[in-house]
Amino acid sequence: KNEVEQSPQNLTAQEGEFITINCSYSVGISALHWLQQHPGGGIVSLFMLSSGKKKHGRLIATINIQEKHSSLHITASHPRDSAVYICAAETSGSRLTFGEGTQLTVNP
Amino acid sequence: GAGVSQSPSNKVTEKGKDVELRCDPISGHTALYWYRQSLGQGLEFLIYFQGNSAPDKSGLPSDRFSAERTGGSVSTLTIQRTQQEDSAVYLCASSRDSAVETQYFGPGTRLLVL
Numbered sequence: 606k607n608e609v610e611q612s613p614q615n616l617t618a619q620e621g622e623f624i625t626i627n628c629s630y631s632v633g634i635s636a637l638h639w640l641q642q643h644p645g646g647g648i649v650s651l652f653m654l655s656s657g658k659k660k661h662g663r664l665i666a667t668i669n670i671q672e673k674h675s676s677l678h679i680t681a682s683h684p685r686d687s688a689v690y691i692c693a694a695e696t697s698g699s700r701l702t703f704g705e706g707t708q709l710t711v712n713p
Numbered sequence: 714g715a716g717v718s719q720s721p722s723n724k725v726t727e728k729g730k731d732v733e734l735r736c737d738p739i740s741g742h743t744a745l746y747w748y749r750q751s752l753g754q755g756l757e758f759l760i761y762f763q764g765n766s767a768p769d770k771s772g773l774p775s776d777r778f779s780a781e782r783t784g785g786s787v788s789t790l791t792i793q794r795t796q797q798e799d800s801a802v803y804l805c806a807s808s809r810d811s812a813v814e815t816q817y818f819g820p821g822t823r824l825l826v827l
Contacts, residue, residue: 648818699808
């Protein structure tokens with residue numbers, strides 16, 4: 606069992622739909638990161654959170670420390686949201702342990 | 714520069730040759746990380762530098778891999794006697810400090826070992 610697991614692996618949605626990507630982890634963490642990897646390969650940090658909820662535009666990230674679970678939500682999805690979304694657990698020494706990623710495709 | 718830069722962007726080499734990959738972190742960032750993403754695989758941690766502390770090398774896959782960071786800024790990842798399984802995208806990231814800080818990723822170096 607991987608230390609960080611994401612679901613689903615692949616997700617196809619229609620423009621405008623509400624999207625949820627889930628992340629479960631089995632290690633102790635100091636923070637949980639959500640990253641976006643564009644088709645060209647570039648990686649952008651979306652959120653870093655250690656408790657509660659954060660919001661940036663149409664993106665919302667939540668974390669439940671007791672349940673060791675985090676979710677990334679996208680409201681009013683758009684084709685430009687199509688990318689791979691990766692969650693990563695920051696453990697001791699600041700190293701990141703990554704999930705396998707969720708390939709999101711939003712169709713117009 | 715405005716972001717993390719890496720060079721070269723692409724590198725093709727023959728099996729058995731040594732390669733050096735370079736990372737220029739964001740100015741003032743004290744923490745620097747190297748990661749690897751093999752084709753069809755997830756990201757994996759390789760090595761982490763924080764200031765003048767000894768680096769965390771626990772993710773290096775073999776003793777053919779080494780990295781250094783000179784003057785607390787530029788870092789070089791060296792792979793000796795490259796193997797085909799070393800083919801991957803090597804990503805560098807930096808952050809202002811260690812521990813619970815946003816990491817900013819470079820564009821990566823695509824390494825192909827023939």
